[in-house]
Amino acid sequence: VQLQASGGGLVQAGGSLRLSCAASGQTFSNYVMGWFRQAAGKERELVAGIRGSGVTTYYADSVKGRFTISRDNAKNTVYLQMNSLKPEDTAVYYCAAGDRRYMPLSGHQYDYWGQGTQVTVSS
Numbered sequence: 001v002q003l004q005a006s007g008g009g010l011v012q013a014g015g016s017l018r019l020s021c022a023a024s025g026q027t028f029s030n031y032v033m034g035w036f037r038q039a040a041g042k043e044r045e046l047v048a049g050i051r052g053s054g055v056t057t058y059y060a061d062s063v064k065g066r067f068t069i070s071r072d073n074a075k076n077t078v079y080l081q082m083n084s085l086k087p088e089d090t091a092v093y094y095c096a097a098g099d100r101r102y103m104p105l106s107g108h109q110y111d112y113w114g115q116g117t118q119v120t121v122s123s
Helices: none
Strands: 002-006 009-012 017-024 032-038 045-050 057-059 067-072 077-082 091-098 117-122
Touching: 002 091, 017 032, 017 091, 017 117, 032 067, 032 077, 045 067, 045 077, 057 067
Parallel strands: 009 117
Antiparallel strands: 002 017, 017 077, 032 045, 032 091, 045 057, 067 077, 091 117
């Protein structure tokens, strides 16, 4: 599976961005998809995840109510809508795919990774 993330950029606090991750190579709906982020000097963390059907989702407490993960299996794409952005959301964001029948919460449970996209939120 090849993953291509896009949509990052510079935004003011309170603003919104939508990240996209396009997948190719395998049956997209078979994969759990996750969005991770890594801020400078910090460990990578799972921000949101979504299982293959799109019904089951996971959100980190820090983004609940502000971020929404969704997927379009017909377009082989997963999205992360980020609203009410805060400076602490600044990080490189990565999409990842895991061939799992549960919601993996750890990065090493994901099999494929896209390149990162930088999100910078100014105060």
